[in-house]
Amino acid sequence: MEQDTSQDERRSTFRFRAGALDVEASGPEGFTTKVFDEFKAVLLQRIESLSAEGVAGAQEETAGVGAGADAERSLGEFYRACAPSTEHARVTVFAYYRKRYQGVNTINQSVAEQMYNEVGEKLPKKVRNAFSDAARRERGWLKRVGKGTYEITGAGENMMRTTYAAAVG
Numbered sequence: 001m002e003q004d005t006s007q008d009e010r011r012s013t014f015r016f017r018a019g020a021l022d023v024e025a026s027g028p029e030g031f032t033t034k035v036f037d038e039f040k041a042v043l044l045q046r047i048e049s050l051s052a053e054g055v056a057g058a059q060e061e062t063a064g065v066g067a068g069a070d071a072e073r074s075l076g077e078f079y080r081a082c083a084p085s086t087e088h089a090r091v092t093v094f095a096y097y098r099k100r101y102q103g104v105n106t107i108n109q110s111v112a113e114q115m116y117n118e119v120g121e122k123l124p125k126k127v128r129n130a131f132s133d134a135a136r137r138e139r140g141w142l143k144r145v146g147k148g149t150y151e152i153t154g155a156g157e158n159m160m161r162t163t164y165a166a167a168v169g
Contacts, residue, residue, distance in 0.1 A: 079119040081167035087130035092141045095152040096160045
């Protein structure tokens with residue numbers, strides 16, 4: 001069934017392609033304008049969140065690489081098994097979890113805050129201090145790889161295997 005359209009009702013098409021992502025909307029101009037505005041808002045929000053995580057974290061997170069069967073272990077389960085008692089140990093546990101179970105090598109304050117909330121742990125007054133404490137020369141569990149972005153080091157992984165051997169497996 002065809003609809004009669006007046007000359008005042010203009011039709012338009014909005015299309016966005018990037019890699020495997022293909023978004024298209026066709027219809028009355030008001031509809032496609034609304035779809036475009038909503039899409040733009042979601043896209044800008046995602047770009048801002050990725051920027052906050054740093055370029056390295058953004059690239060790894062969007063890659064969606066998991067760690068195979070290990071990816072099924074929940075953060076809460078892993079965290080409770082480790083039961084870290086210091087803030088620098090907590091962020092190191094989070095960094096280890098991200099690398100081993102989520103396939104993401106980096107962590108930042110925003111991600112750590114989400115992980116603290118997920119495990120029901122009270123946020124420290126200054127999360128960034130936990131990162132700098134874990135990255136100090138005498139520990140070296142984390143390494144700064146960008147502005148506010150860290151990754152676990154070999155020393156950090158070794159600490160996880162020795163201190164939390166039962167949890168790490």
